[in-house]
Amino acid sequence: MxxxxxxxxxxxxxxxxxxxxxxxxxxxxxxxxxxxxxxxxxxxxxxxxxxxxxxxxxxxxxxxxxxxxxxxxxxxxxxxxxxxxxxxxxxxxxxxxxxxxxxxxxxxxxxxxxxxxxxxxxxxxxxxxxxxxxxxxxxxxxxxxxxxxxxxxxxxxxxxxxxxxxxxxxxxxxxxxxxxxxxxxxxxxxxxxxxxxxxxxxxxxxxxxxxxxxxxxxxxxxxxxxxxxxxxxxxxEFLGKMNLFPLADLTRSGATASGRCGSSVLHALAPNPLSAAQPTVLAVRPEHMELHNECPTRDGYNVMAAQLTDKVYQGSSIHLALKVGGDASPVNLSVPGNHPGALMPSGAPVWLSWPVQQSFLLQA
Ligand SMILES: Nc1ncnc2c1ncn2[C@@H]1O[C@H](COP(=O)(O)OP(=O)(O)O)[C@@H](O)[C@H]1O
Ligand SMILES: [Mg+2]
Known part of the structure; x- marks a missing residue:
């Protein structure tokens, strides 16, 4: 319709x-x-x-x-x-x-x-x-x-x-x-x-x-x-899973906003002027995130170091929880059962990447 x-x-x-x-x-x-x-x-x-x-x-x-x-x-x-x-x-x-x-x-x-x-x-x-x-x-x-x-x-x-x-x-x-x-x-x-x-x-x-x-x-x-x-x-959060990263020292350039989360600088789409009043979080759906063994270099992507904390077997996929820097809550992510990340032991250091195009800002 x-x-x-x-x-x-x-x-x-x-x-x-x-x-x-x-x-x-x-x-x-x-x-x-x-x-x-x-x-x-x-x-x-x-x-x-x-x-x-x-x-x-x-x-x-x-x-x-x-x-x-x-x-x-x-x-x-x-x-x-x-x-x-x-x-x-x-x-x-x-x-x-x-x-x-x-x-x-x-x-x-x-x-x-x-x-x-x-x-x-x-x-x-x-x-x-x-x-x-x-x-x-x-x-x-x-x-x-x-x-x-x-x-x-x-x-x-x-x-x-x-x-x-x-x-x-x-x-x-x-x-x-x-x-x-x-x-x-x-x-x-x-x-x-x-x-x-x-x-x-x-x-x-x-x-x-x-x-x-x-x-x-x-x-x-x-x-x-x-x-x-x-x-x-x-x-x-009501409509599915969402990973959220609180951003500090937010600046905007063109249609992109950038801010610091722990030791990482992350970027998100920001079509509208930033509102100074409230703190802001970067939001990304888990299905847009990828897991790596080594630090990837990718233009147009956010990259962040993480540590695997929990794995939950779900049949066709495996649910992973990861700890990241800054004040961010644990990151949640699903990978196919045969993904290398599924075989890593808890505590392993890993890297996350996801497209800036899939990152947007929400009020905290
Ligand atoms: N006749 C009523 N008297 C007092 N409170 C009511 C009455 N009808 C609904 N409410 C309250 O209004 C709110 C919304 O109810 P409702 O529209 O039935 O919710 P939903 O359908 O989204 O579950 C609820 O907190 C409910 O307790
Ligand atoms: Mg009802």
């Missing part, structure tokens, strides 16, 4: 207070036409609260919800025409799959023949065409969740809101359903707003990811941009 798609729904200045506690604090977030937008954050960060506000089940303390120039914040959930899928399947146990899926159409007084046509179509889309006449109890957890998705899509909602729909499933099933969900999204073209606390799931599925922490929206961007250029330490 193009990042320039039109805005479908715009949450503006949304706050939700419980007493003096801000479950959501002045959140601005657009949902774009046809996108797969994921709300990602630790437990308690306000994701469900925002989803409930989008759905119309919760009226926020303050803020607007603009749809085509109209503030719909006071519009009831029924009048918003959005589909909703929860973690628990919430299917009617006594009804067949077909009747469960037909339910929203009955409420909307869609006539029998048209109703059946739409139910059959959406059950095909979710891959349950052959299970129409079964009861929910005759289906697996993953199949039940697909019924719930079909039921939420059958009335062709303008938006599908999903709150941790895969969290109750075991790992294999969850991965299967992730692929299914992506396909369903492509096929129906409806905008999805999807809540999860699972970073991998967010990276795998989303057009864009909105990251929440303590009720605040901290960053929203494509998975690639969020992963490669997190703009805060929280996002960097």
């Amino acid at each position: 193009s990042s320039r798609s039109a805005v479908q729904l715009s949450a503006q200045g949304i706050s939700q207070y419980y007493g003096r506690f801000a479950a959501l604090d002045n959140v601005d977030l657009d949902v774009r036409q046809g996108e797969f937008l994921t709300l990602l954050g630790p437990s308690g960060s306000g994701k469900t609260t925002l989803l409930m506000i989008l759905a119309g089940f919760l009226s926020p303390t303050s803020g607007k919800l603009m749809e085509q120039g109209v503030d719909i914040i006071k519009r009831s959930a029924e009048k918003r025409n959005y589909g909703m899928v929860f973690q628990g399947y919430a299917l009617f146990p006594h009804m067949s799959v077909a009747d469960n899926v037909a339910y929203p159409l009955r409420i909307r007084k869609v006539a029998g023949e048209e109703r059946l046509r739409r139910v059959k179509h959406i059950l095909e889309v979710v891959g349950l065409g052959a299970h129409m006449h079964k009861k929910p109890s005759e289906l697996s957890g993953g199949q039940q969740q697909r019924v719930a998705i079909a039921r939420a899509l059958v009335f062709e909602p303008e938006l599908l809101l999903l709150d941790e729909p895969l969290s109750a499933l075991d790992k294999n099933l969850r991965e299967q359903l992730q692929t299914e969900l992506q396909r369903i999204h492509r096929q129906v073209g409806t905008s999805f707003v999807f809540v999860t606390h699972d970073q991998g799931e967010a990276l795998a599925l989303s057009s864009r990811i909105a990251i929440f922490n303590h009720g605040k929206l901290t960053q929203v961007d494509t998975p690639e941009n969020i992963y490669n250029r997190p703009d805060s330490r929280f996002v960097a």
